Amino acid sequence: MNPLTTEQQEVLMGAAFEQARIAETTGEVPIGAIIELDGEIIGRGHNLRETSQDATDHAEILAIKQACQAVGSWRLERARLFVTLEPCPMCAGAIINSRIAEVYFGAADPKAGAVGSLLNLLTDTRFNHQPAVFPQVMEPQAKALLQDFFRTIRAKQKQLKKTQSNG
Amino acid sequence: MNPLTTEQQEVLMGAAFEQARIAETTGEVPIGAIIELDGEIIGRGHNLRETSQDATDHAEILAIKQACQAVGSWRLERARLFVTLEPCPMCAGAIINSRIAEVYFGAADPKAGAVGSLLNLLTDTRFNHQPAVFPQVMEPQAKALLQDFFRTIRAKQKQLKKTQSNG
Numbered sequence: 001m002n003p004l005t006t007e008q009q010e011v012l013m014g015a016a017f018e019q020a021r022i023a024e025t026t027g028e029v030p031i032g033a034i035i036e037l038d039g040e041i042i043g044r045g046h047n048l049r050e051t052s053q054d055a056t057d058h059a060e061i062l063a064i065k066q067a068c069q070a071v072g073s074w075r076l077e078r079a080r081l082f083v084t085l086e087p088c089p090m091c092a093g094a095i096i097n098s099r100i101a102e103v104y105f106g107a108a109d110p111k112a113g114a115v116g117s118l119l120n121l122l123t124d125t126r127f128n129h130q131p132a133v134f135p136q137v138m139e140p141q142a143k144a145l146l147q148d149f150f151r152t153i154r155a156k157q158k159q160l161k162k163t164q165s166n167g
Numbered sequence: 168m169n170p171l172t173t174e175q176q177e178v179l180m181g182a183a184f185e186q187a188r189i190a191e192t193t194g195e196v197p198i199g200a201i202i203e204l205d206g207e208i209i210g211r212g213h214n215l216r217e218t219s220q221d222a223t224d225h226a227e228i229l230a231i232k233q234a235c236q237a238v239g240s241w242r243l244e245r246a247r248l249f250v251t252l253e254p255c256p257m258c259a260g261a262i263i264n265s266r267i268a269e270v271y272f273g274a275a276d277p278k279a280g281a282v283g284s285l286l287n288l289l290t291d292t293r294f295n296h297q298p299a300v301f302p303q304v305m306e307p308q309a310k311a312l313l314q315d316f317f318r319t320i321r322a323k324q325k326q327l328k329k330t331q332s333n334g
């Protein structure tokens with residue numbers, strides 16, 4: 001795999017951010033992912049859990065499913081995944097299963113992160129695949145996206161409480 | 168949750184075996200899963216990876232997706248999952264994400280098992296959910312199902328080689 005320049009990384013992470021913003025507009029926690037292969041984006045996904053009420057509808061899973069369909073193979077061996085938040089165990093497991101070559105993520109997830117925060121499934125050589133991992137790509141923007149979302153949610157809840165106690 | 172009798176466990180694991188056999192008839196590695204809620208099977212899945220060429224199409228993921236759709240919720244809080252083989256990291260992660268209450272599995276998976284073999288994601292209290300885990304349910308049959316499958320594959324490969332070297 002040829003190494004990506006910082007600019008190339010930011011363009012691709014930018015596409016993951018676009019996905020996160022789509023999630024946000026539908027009231028979902030803003031998390032987005034894309035998969036790149038040979039210079040093309042072949043899979044896109046954004047967190048869809050509340051809309052679909054499907055526990056597996058994380059951004060990464062949806063992007064991986066789309067990428068598999070695009071190439072007609074469960075092996076995404078030369079592909080790169082870009083995701084705005086550190087993958088959870090399910091998504092890290094899906095990355096192993098699909099043999100993705102490189103994983104770039106934005107913000108760390110201290111509550112459920114399985115790529116360095118709580119454990120690191122992607123560097124565990126007992127599994128049959130270890131992608132290269134690039135953390136902290138556009139980290140400040142990735143953190144701000146989530147912080148702003150939760151700040152807005154809390155403000156709305158506070159306003160609602162105030163309205164209810166005045167009612 | 169009321170504890171299940173051995174007989175009840177075997178009936179439900181039997182339904183997971185049925186799923187595994189469906190996988191086998193299509194040339195897939197025979198792995199099957201079902202999800203039970205309030206005495207009813209609300210999700211079924213069998214390994215479909217080669218047929219669909221989708222890296223996420225493991226038996227458990229497909230059963231969880233079907234169960235979420237059946238109840239209209241990503242929370243499967245009083246549900247039980249039965250699967251013929253120990254879940255991999257992706258599927259163990261999906262079990263955490265869907266808040267399944269109890270997990271019963273047949274054979275251990277020394278190569279990719281994330282519920283006791285290589286690590287145990289389901290007893291890790293740093294994640295926000297820990298289901299009760301019941302390993303070794305109908306283990307001899309679960310092991311035999313896989314061993315027979317791989318023995319047949321090897322025999323076919325040997326026969327093919329022999330035919331080719333005689334050709």
